[in-house]
Amino acid sequence: MSYIQQGTKTYKFASLALFFAGLVTFATIYTVQPLLPIFANDFGVSASVASLAVSFTTGLLALCLLVAAPLSDRFGRKRVMVLSMFMTSLIGLFTAMSPDFMTLLFLRALLGVVVAGVPAIAMTYVVEEFDPKVLGKVMGLYIAGSSIGGMSGRLLAGLFTDLFDWRIALGSIGLLALILSILFIFFLPNPKNSAEHTLAPNEILRNYTDLFFNKRLIVLISLGFILMGGFIALYNYFAFVLMEPPYELSQSFIGAIYIVYLAGTFSSIYMGRKADVFGKPAVIQVSIAIMALGAVLTLGNPLAMKLIGIIIFTFGFFGAHSIASAWVTQKAGHHNAQASSLYLLAYYLGSSIAGTIGGFFWSSFHWGGVIVFVLVLIALAYPVVWYARKN
Template sequence: MTYIEKGSTEYIKASLALFFGGFVTFAILYTTQPLLPIFAKEFHVSAASASLTVSASTGTLAVMMLVAASLSDQTGKKNVMMMSMLLTSMLAMAMAFCPNFISLVLARTFLGMAAAGIPSLAMAYVAEEFHPAGIGKVMGLYISGTSIGGMAGRILTGVLTDLFSWRTALFAIGAISLLLSVIFALILPAPRHSVKKPLNGKTALRAYAVHLRNKPLMALIVLGFLFMGGFVTLYNYIGFLLSEPPYSFSQSVLGFLFIVYIFGSFSSVYMGRKADLHGHALVLSISVALTALGAVATLVPSVIAKIIGLSLFTFGFFGCHSIASAWIGERANVNKAQASSLYLLFYYLGSSLAGTAGGYFWTHLHWLGVIAFIVTLLLLSYPLIGYAHKRLE
């Protein structure tokens, strides 16, 4: 069977479709992140409670990805991804009509369940369908879609909230996502390298058990928790910091801060390509260092310094995610969808658990406590990278 080769029409269509998949998922998944200070005031809840509108989605998404990966063995990766995007978009539109905080969190919980199809299967689709020599770059293209989607969703949320309301903003993002979901369904090539299997619980558990017994691979998988936990924690609570005096930024300005995601779009491709050339461990270690340095730079009171720190932090994080994703895709010799799902299980559990835990550090230790928590998570990644490099490379 032939792979999707660089330069072909299929390559262009598949790359664009995967870009849209990442765009839609992350535009919707984190669209409430810049709204956390508004939710805290409007619904009279704490910062940690407001963060549940993010954590509830990522937590259920983390668990449902395990189901989506096994479901795809029976119904096909494209079908599951397509239905995931369509349902997520429609739920995002419906979310605008939630009457209170509890219903909003419940809606976000169901949205997380629906959104599981894309992140759990896009990585496996890339690993199976594209030529192995270019996996790092293509994975970077998909992840660049996630970064641009996250950026666009947050900026649009901020602007529309200031102009109209947060409800109008959520509905508009859902409608745009629905259109992109239809395009995705029309242009993504059907998988040719995956074999449909009957849905069997024991078979699925055995597929995951293979990876759980692979300690070097699990070291890479756990990295997802540390990377995403730190990333979401910073972006969850920087809005609280910058909405307070002496900054007192408006919702539009807070939204536009997420334009630094463009550095993530660049780094996911650039660092992925560098990892293909110079080795995963070296480039991943450099990316972690850049992420930590960016986080520390946000401690400087100057707004300019904070924006530079955010830019460096985002550049480093997306490099980390791109390299770890590609490394797992290459080293999982069997059951690639399940390997990707395990990585993303830890990745989104980091978003959910660490992202909410960061509220404790914000409440009790303010911004210094938040950054100390993030840097600690990042430093814990180094022994895992070293162990995986020693056993896998």
């Protein structure tokens, strides 16, 4: 096989292309999160209904992840990723022109369908095309693009909304995504090591059926739902808190809060190393406890306490998520690709379902209700870890 070698021009361009792929995908998915209070106000809908702008996208993304990978087997890795990025960018532009909330929701749902092409395929492309000696580095660059994309999409949305309005904010991010998508076409080499073929439906079904007979693995996969559900439920409604008295913060400030994702970038590496020393079950339980501590601190009235709480919560989440995803892959054996798909399915379903349910707690019990919901949800992780760690 002919691999992309470190130090070559091809390596540099391919690595940059994958960074762009992660950035475009996750900037577009989460760019509306800090805008939920504005949607609620401008369109006259409740907080839980406004949150559907995120939930529809992540829910359909979760389901389409299972379809995107077989499509790439049939039509080619690069073709599917290119189509995904272009459609993602164009829908981002069209969303800025939404005349009403129902149109916006329709476009955000459609985004969930087309955006699945990158997260479902990018890691497979890396494994197949790059020299095995540099897989960790290249994979890290793609994940860095995803993390920075999620952070910058939220940050730019808040800044541009303050300077102009939310439509110009979404349109600007959509235009930037389109430019990066064009560069992606020229930077990413055509795959050489993945032959186009069609996987028989019964073979796909057999692979997933084997996993469902592994009860401890399936229980462990549910951690994706629990962790991401709690994370998104808290973040969806934190912006509502900060826009109310006595804080009444600007959209720029609220968008800038997502810089705390950098704490998550650090914790995913740091807690991963600790898991190698003390074991995944022990460290993931510590990470969940850190999440709970951070959530409780956001109940304090001082703004500084709330911000410290959100940093601690974010640190705990990314630590727990990185360990859980690695644990799932390790336990799955030769079905690790299918297990990773199921973990991502649970992960994004958690974002969609729990993110929306959190809105009902906000409407009925305000911020305290949201935090109780988050704490109860992440507490479910402890019996899951206990059951999964048994031999």
